[in-house]
Amino acid sequence: MTAVLIDGKEIARKKRVEIADEVKELNERNIIPGLAVILVGDNQASKTYVNNKQKASKEVGMHSSLITLSDSVTEQELLEKIEELNLDSSIHGILVQLPLPAHIDEIKVIETISPEKDVDGFHPVNIGRLMTGQDAFFPCTPYGIMVMLKETGIDPEGKNVVIVGRSNIVGKPSGQLFLNENATVTYCHSKTKDLKAHTRAADILVAAVGRADLITADHIKEGAVIIDVGMNRNNSGKLCGDVSFDEVKDKAGYITPVPGGVGPMTIAMLLLNTLKSAKKALHTVPSK
């Protein structure tokens, strides 16, 4: 192994300690940051993610409210629940776990969340603010990637950054965050011709596709920074990313593991966004 391992688990732990300290300070001023998590249906992976988010928010001293709705909930009922939470002054962050059942319009749901409580950073207002370089809630995974790099002493300015994957949750906002940091950004996706030609030029490569072993040693430049967002199971059922870790680690300069890389950072950034929202409550006069 020649690459330096970027220990997301440890960086996230450090961030959570800082967040817990700030939560304590807010508590002294009678503010308890509140996160509401809505889970619809019983998708097993979603349940695990939601449990992890809830556990982490409680550990830093936040108030965490879990709303579980059955698969058969109507879109209208879900929208009404969100509107109720928008008005609830004890709730500073609202998160609706995706994916939603097919009969519910995801876009409508996201657009119903108040942009000021959208701690996932999925609302078009927050995406627009991100694109125009304004203060915003940044989507948690891209935000986590950026914080991880900064903590490792890697400055994206002037670097060739290649993002593989163009999802609304990871790929697209990651590219925008890197652009805001003055990187030169290339997006690759399923229709890209000659993927390797692009990825081999990357100083920083972000793999966010969801396909095990998509990125091999042959895809990367010697010494590159490799960020693996993938969360897959290989043939033997083992958790793995989009990068062939065992071969890439001998050629890369830095690499994130799966698990223990980007995943823990995503949750830490959700807490950071919730804290940020709660801090705004300090300066807001409550309405009657």
Ligand code: GUN
């Ligand atoms: N489903 C997969 N990732 C996420 C996420 O970051 N937020 C929400 N709300 N749903 C998801």
